[in-house]
Amino acid sequence: MAESWEELSLVSSSPTLIRKGIEGVVMKHVTKATKHLCCIELPMLEVQSKPESKSKRLQLCALTLQERLQQYYHTRAALAPQEVQRAQSVALDICTEIQGFLHSRHPDMPLGEMRLGGSLLDDLQVVSADHACLLVPLQLESSLCKNIWETVVNMFSKAVMETVNWPSISSTLDCVVRPVLGGPDLKLEIRCVSSDCQPLFVSMLPLLSEGDVVLTAQPELTSPWVNAWHLSLYPWETQRLAQLDAADDGYRRHTLKILKAVCRQNPALRPLKAAPLANLILHLSDSESNWSESSLDVRFQQCITELIGYLEQGALHSYFKPAVNLLSSLSEDQVDQIGFMFYCAVSEPEILLI
Numbered sequence: 001m002a003e004s005w006e007e008l009s010l011v012s013s014s015p016t017l018i019r020k021g022i023e024g025v026v027m028k029h030v031t032k033a034t035k036h037l038c039c040i041e042l043p044m045l046e047v048q049s050k051p052e053s054k055s056k057r058l059q060l061c062a063l064t065l066q067e068r069l070q071q072y073y074h075t076r077a078a079l080a081p082q083e084v085q086r087a088q089s090v091a092l093d094i095c096t097e098i099q100g101f102l103h104s105r106h107p108d109m110p111l112g113e114m115r116l117g118g119s120l121l122d123d124l125q126v127v128s129a130d131h132a133c134l135l136v137p138l139q140l141e142s143s144l145c146k147n148i149w150e151t152v153v154n155m156f157s158k159a160v161m162e163t164v165n166w167p168s169i170s171s172t173l174d175c176v177v178r179p180v181l182g183g184p185d186l187k188l189e190i191r192c193v194s195s196d197c198q199p200l201f202v203s204m205l206p207l208l209s210e211g212d213v214v215l216t217a218q219p220e221l222t223s224p225w226v227n228a229w230h231l232s233l234y235p236w237e238t239q240r241l242a243q244l245d246a247a248d249d250g251y252r253r254h255t256l257k258i259l260k261a262v263c264r265q266n267p268a269l270r271p272l273k274a275a276p277l278a279n280l281i282l283h284l285s286d287s288e289s290n291w292s293e294s295s296l297d298v299r300f301q302q303c304i305t306e307l308i309g310y311l312e313q314g315a316l317h318s319y320f321k322p323a324v325n326l327l328s329s330l331s332e333d334q335v336d337q338i339g340f341m342f343y344c345a346v347s348e349p350e351i352l353l354i
Contacts, residue, residue, distance in 0.1 A: 065349055066297040069258060072353045076127065077261035083129045084120065090190055091116055091132035091202050094177065097169050098134075098160060098204075106159055110152060112137035117205070119274070122238050124253065126261040130198055136206045149229070153206045153217045157186055160204065185218070207232070236320050237278045250291030252281050255299055262352045268337040275318075276326040280306060282319040301349055304342050311339040 063071065095114045102109055118133030119125040138152055161179045170177045173190075180187040186204040206217040208229065215229040245252050259277045263269040284299070284306060285291065291299060310316040310327065314335070318324035330338070345352050 064297070065300070066294075068350055068353050069296050069300055072261070073254065073258050076265065077257045079125060079127075079129050084123075084125070086197070087120060087129035087132055087200055088116060090173075090175070090192075090200055091120070091134065093173055094169075094188060094190065094202055095134050097173070098164065101164050102156075102159065105163070106155070109155060109159075110139040111156065112139050114204075118234075124238065124257060124260070124274070126257050127264050128198065129200070131201045131203065134202060134204045136204055138206055138208050140208065149208065149217075156204075156206060160186060212236070231321070233318060233320050233324075234275070237275070237282065240282060240319070241278065244285055245291070248289070248291065251293050251296050251299070252285060252291050254293075255291070255296065255303065256281055258300065259303060266341065266352065268341045271330055271334045272338055276310075276316050277303075279316060279319045279326055280310070301346075304345050304349060304352075308339060308342050308346070311335055311342070 095116065099114050102111060114134050114136050116132065117135040120129060120132045125131070136156065138149065140149060140152065161181070166177045166179065174193055176191045176193060178189050180189050180201070186206075188202045188204075190200045190202060208215045212235070214232040214235055216232045218230045221230045241252050241256065244250060256274075256278055259280075260274055263272045263277070280303060284302065288299065288302070307316075314327060315325045316327045318326055327335070341352075
């Protein structure tokens with residue numbers, strides 16, 4: 001594969017020529033590896049104990065891309081309702097404890113009612129219900145100096161991360177709750193005591209809302225600027241996707257969840273976060289009207305091709321704020337790795353679903 005990639009680097013940067021070069025240089029290796037993974041023989045002992053296993057493997061190899069995408073969605077991407085409910089319940093319990101502490105210890109802190117938000121609430125979380133987001137609205141006038149905003153956020157951070165009696169709350173909730181220190185965001189780790197369930201990470205996100213505009217305190221996104229707030233486009237993006245799907249019974253969100261799961265489960269694609277994928281689908285929806293279930297395979301392959309084009313340009317502009325480049329956080333090495341994986345998937349999209 002290393003030799004194939006060296007050969008690939010000699011191919012013209014033209015998308016058409018690159019795809020032809022891929023088919024002639026890399027695809028023979030990818031196809032061979034994919035067929036080998038799909039049709040590999042089991043050890044003799046297992047074959048004797050399960051004679052029907054070979055035919056089942058052959059059936060899997062014969063699945064169409066449409067069938068594989070649906071299978072991948074239900075077995076890898078989508079979350080079980082009970083898993084989502086458990087994570088939401090734990091996050092809301094934490095929310096109640098924090099809210100009660102702040103009301104008793106800091107009644108004058110200008111905060112609204114905390115609530116659950118993000119992908120766990122919007123049915124956009126994939127693979128595992130292992131993270132949740134608590135929205136912390138600040139009740140401040142937008143005309144106030146931003147230094148006042150920062151002061152309130154710092155007060156909230158210190159109160160939650162340093163003064164809350166988490167051991168006591170842990171015993172009350174029958175789980176171990178501890179602050180995750182050292183990062184730019186406010187995050188808690190919750191581990192259940194009575195079961196072997198995976199840890200849940202709960203982030204707390206201070207925000208200011210005015211109309212449909214949401215500003216969030218996320219220094220990891222606004223650094224190196226001091227006292228800068230991030231304009232969150234997530235509410236607009238998720239609302240637009242939901243509206244489009246509701247209007248034509250489409251599978252845009254379905255496609256987004258498959259893409260998110262693919263990127264999360266592939267180390268080379270992991271740097272590609274949800275926002276670029278959501279905006280990719282929004283842009284594509286302007287030119288493609290058929291997002292029905294029957295066209296899932298076509299749209300999935302088209303998403304791969306479109307992503308390759310954006311990676312070549314080094315820019316995927318926000319649907320609602322075109323001045324924002326959603327690929328700007330990727331390094332050159334990450335762009336190369338992501339681009340190579342998607343190039344390999346042009347002729348064999350199934351390699352992303354292994």
